[in-house]
Amino acid sequence: MSMKASTRQVNSVTVIDVSGRITLGEGCAQLRQLIRDHLSKGNKHILVNLGDVSYIDSSGIGELVSAYTAVSNQGGQLKLLNLTKKVHDLLQITKLYTVFDVRDDEAEAISSFQKPAQA
């Protein structure tokens, strides 16, 4: 069982629904390519939905960090949606929970990307 990812566009936000295993090898490579493709198309508001991720290893965590850095460096934002307890705990103990903007409501997550045009 490997990783699956599909993409939806909601307003200005690219939602990537990931399921399966984000582990060293195929899973990580796939995620990296996907992020790279979106950035090259100018999609810089990226919401990664991890709700159906069954397993993530240290390489998968590294891949999320790398995606976060790549998007930030392009002036974009990458946020995480629907962490399972397992992934939540992993981000906690690695101190990454406070680095990522983690959301559990999709609609709120989507609107959190909108730039406040008027304050």
Added chain:
Amino acid sequence: MTAEPRVYELNLESDLKNVEAADEMSRRASSTAGFDEDDRQRIEMAVHESLINAIWHGNKNDASKHVWVKFEIFADRLEVRVRDQGNGFDPTNIPNPLAEENLLSISGRGIFLIKSFMDDFRVEKAAGGGTEVTMIKRVVSKPKST
């Protein structure tokens, strides 16, 4: 009941596709040992990280080299040994992934996770060459809340 541990063993070629076999055996061993689901996941992750390190850092991805995994189930604990054919390393001498300057690093969290998830972790020169990582998880009865 005997005092002899139940033993599960695997001898794998250094190929990342073999990691899932060890993941699976880890789940079997930890459930036989009586761990709850949370602990089973922690043990699986520790074994998984250790195996990837053995293949990647120890055996340098050389498929002619092997990794041996051994699970020993005792009444009060699970002991896991992962042996590779590499030169070993000093686990006290690796960067702390929680340090500010390492937080956004893309690697370097494996050993930290193993130490967080297991009760005991040590690295030794294996008899007959190579490196052996030993990880121990104790079966503890949860303290009752009052």
